[in-house]
Amino acid sequence: GESVGLHLPTLSVQExxxxxxxxxxxxxxSDYFIWYKQESGKGPQFIIDIRSNMDKRQGQRVTVLLxxxxxxxxxxxxxxxxxxxxxxxxxxxSGQNFVFGxxxxxxxxx
Amino acid sequence: xxxxxxxxxxxxxRRGQEARLRxxxxxxxxxxxWYRQLPEEGLKFMVYLQKENIIDESGMPKExxxxxxxxxxxxxxxxxxxxxxxxxxxxxxxxxxGQRNYGYTFGSGTRLTVx
Numbered sequence: 577g578e579s580v581g582l583h584l585p586t587l588s589v590q591e592x593x594x595x596x597x598x599x600x601x602x603x604x605x606s607d608y609f610i611w612y613k614q615e616s617g618k619g620p621q622f623i624i625d626i627r628s629n630m631d632k633r634q635g636q637r638v639t640v641l642l643x644x645x646x647x648x649x650x651x652x653x654x655x656x657x658x659x660x661x662x663x664x665x666x667x668x669x670s671g672q673n674f675v676f677g678x679x680x681x682x683x684x685x686x
Numbered sequence: 687x688x689x690x691x692x693x694x695x696x697x698x699x700r701r702g703q704e705a706r707l708r709x710x711x712x713x714x715x716x717x718x719x720w721y722r723q724l725p726e727e728g729l730k731f732m733v734y735l736q737k738e739n740i741i742d743e744s745g746m747p748k749e750x751x752x753x754x755x756x757x758x759x760x761x762x763x764x765x766x767x768x769x770x771x772x773x774x775x776x777x778x779x780x781x782x783x784g785q786r787n788y789g790y791t792f793g794s795g796t797r798l799t800v801x
Contacts, residue, residue, distance in 0.1 A: 673742060
C-alpha cells in the first residue's frame with residue numbers, strides 16, 4: 577500500500593546552521609506534497625507545499641526539493657533557530673486525503 | 687478567523703464509556719478530515735466528510751467509531767465503548783475544497799485518555 581517514510585527519526589543541529597529533513601514516498605502517483613511542523617501539544621502547521629510539476633520551491637528560510645525519479649522529498653531550513661524545534665512531517669496526496677510520514681524530531685542546540 | 691476549533695482539548699474516559707470529539711471547521715471550509723496520532727507517531731487518516739456526507743471512511747475502524755458532519759453544527763467523531771488502545775490525539779482538519787491540491791488547516795487536537 578501507500579507509505580511515506582523518513583530516513584532520520586531525530587535530528588540535532590546547532591543554532592544558526594542549516595537543517596535538512598528527508599522523506600521517501602512510495603506512491604509514484606502522488607502529485608502534491610506538503611511539509612508540516614508540529615510543536616508539542618499543538619496541531620500540525622503548514623510550512624510549504626510543492627506540486628509534482630516542480631522540483632524546487634522556496635519560502636521564507638525554507639526550501640522543499642522534490643526528486644520524482646527516486647521518490648524523495650526534502651525540507652531545508654536555513655539558519656535554524658530555537659523556534660524551529662518541533663516534529664516535521666511530510667505528507668503526500670494522490671487521492672482525496674493526505675498520507676503522513678512518521679515524522680522527524682528537530683532539536684536546535686544553543 | 688478563529689481557525690479550526692476542536693473541543694475538548696483533553697478528555698478522560700473510563701473503559702466502556704463513550705467519547706465525543708467536536709470539530710468546527712474554518713469559516714468557509716466545507717470539507718473536514720479526522721486523523722489519529724499515537725504518541726511519537728505520524729498522523730493516520732480516519733475519515734473525510736462534507737456536510738451531511740461521508741466521502742471516505744477507509745481509515746475508520748469498522749466497530750465503535752462513527753463520524754458525522756451535520757448541516758448545522760460541528761463535525762462529531764464518536765467512539766463507543768472506549769478501550770485503552772483508543773488513547774491518542776485526534777486531530778481535525780478542514781479545507782475549502784476536496785481538490786487534492788489544497789493543504790489542510792489543522793485544529794489543536796483532542797487528547798483522549800482512556801483509564
